[in-house]
Amino acid sequence: DTEVTQTPKHLVMGMTNKKSLKCEQHMGHRAMYWYKQKAKKPPELMFVYSYEKLSINESVPSRFSPECPNSSLLNLHLHALQPEDSALYLCASSQDPVGAGAKNIQYFGAGTRLSVL
């Protein structure tokens, strides 16, 4: 089972709203990731959690706030977003953040398609 589950699938929010994206995996993976993907572009890394600790923040604006409550869950809290933040937000997980070969294959969830009005 290589399933990463993301909720909600779609989200429409105003610029003053607060919302959260959720991601869950039960593969025992120790690394989890948030990516942002705009149309016709590759995914862009936002955050990496390694063993439940934030290890990489790719200079993401503070209106995006990640949280890792436990090894299976990853949240992305959204506040005061801008219309240009509209995108597909992808969560991924891998067995090991730095291992070689199969251990760092990343498995993606289906994503949350976010529209900011």
Place this chain on the structure above:
Amino acid sequence: RKEVEQDPGPFNVPEGATVAFNCTYSNSASQSFFWYRQDCRKEPKLLMSVYSSGNEDGRFTAQLNRASQYISLLIRDSKLSDSATYLCVVNSRGSQGNLIFGKGTKLSVKP
């Protein structure tokens, strides 16, 4: 030089054709290499890992040339369902799982 470069295509091929994609990477320390497939408005899905010895999975063959720093994907007997964007992905050891994505090559298989 971009970290991972791919020809964006589109590659428009008839069913049954053989098509090959190439990808180059700039970091000689890169350790892991993958091809992902992404359908329109869907998530990337792992197609195959790429090993130094080359590997084959059915109609798909991946090759890695470390000396020249390029990766290839060959698709034989193309099916309509192969239409997608193919992402070349590279990961460097010790990079904390930071996958470097190419911009993707779009393949369209026509009847």
